[in-house]
Amino acid sequence: MSEITESFCNDIVKQYDSRKMVRPVYVIQEHHASRLHWDLRFEFDGVLKSWALPKTPPTKEGEKRLAVSVPDHPVQYALFEGQIPEGNYGAGSVKIWDRGTFETVENEPKKLVLNIKGEKLQGKYCLLHFKPRENNWLFFKLKTA
Numbered sequence: 001m002s003e004i005t006e007s008f009c010n011d012i013v014k015q016y017d018s019r020k021m022v023r024p025v026y027v028i029q030e031h032h033a034s035r036l037h038w039d040l041r042f043e044f045d046g047v048l049k050s051w052a053l054p055k056t057p058p059t060k061e062g063e064k065r066l067a068v069s070v071p072d073h074p075v076q077y078a079l080f081e082g083q084i085p086e087g088n089y090g091a092g093s094v095k096i097w098d099r100g101t102f103e104t105v106e107n108e109p110k111k112l113v114l115n116i117k118g119e120k121l122q123g124k125y126c127l128l129h130f131k132p133r134e135n136n137w138l139f140f141k142l143k144t145a
Contacts, residue, residue, distance in 0.1 A: 026042055029081075030097040038057055039051070053066065053067055066139075098120040112126065
């Protein structure tokens with residue numbers, strides 16, 4: 001899989017002013033590429049850590065989704081909606097499905113617990129790494145006490 005071309009990435013960075021963004025950034029982008037999926041993104045250390053969800057994000061307790069880790073993206077990418085041109089990684093249309101901010105509750109190498117404060121997703125969610133592939137994670141809403 002090829003990466004985003006540097007010129008396209010630079011255009012995105014130039015197009016949006018990250019200083020006006022509420023931090024830390026949380027966004028899910030509905031991405032109509034070769035296959036429909038949802039890009040889950042959280043800002044850590046000034047970049048967007050990213051996962052691709054093959055199914056709609058979980059909104060209720062008990063729903064679990066595969067989340068495949070993908071390369072980091074510039075933080076400005078959280079504001080992008082539009083068309084990724086052919087020849088670029090992820091070519092296709094992108095629209096924002098949910099956005100907001102989050103708090104880190106737990107940050108371990110194979111487990112992230114985040115309190116999401118989005119327009120659609122609200123509450124504590126977990127990203128849990130599992131095998132057999134290094135890039136496979138589970139994404140799910142935690143039970144409320």
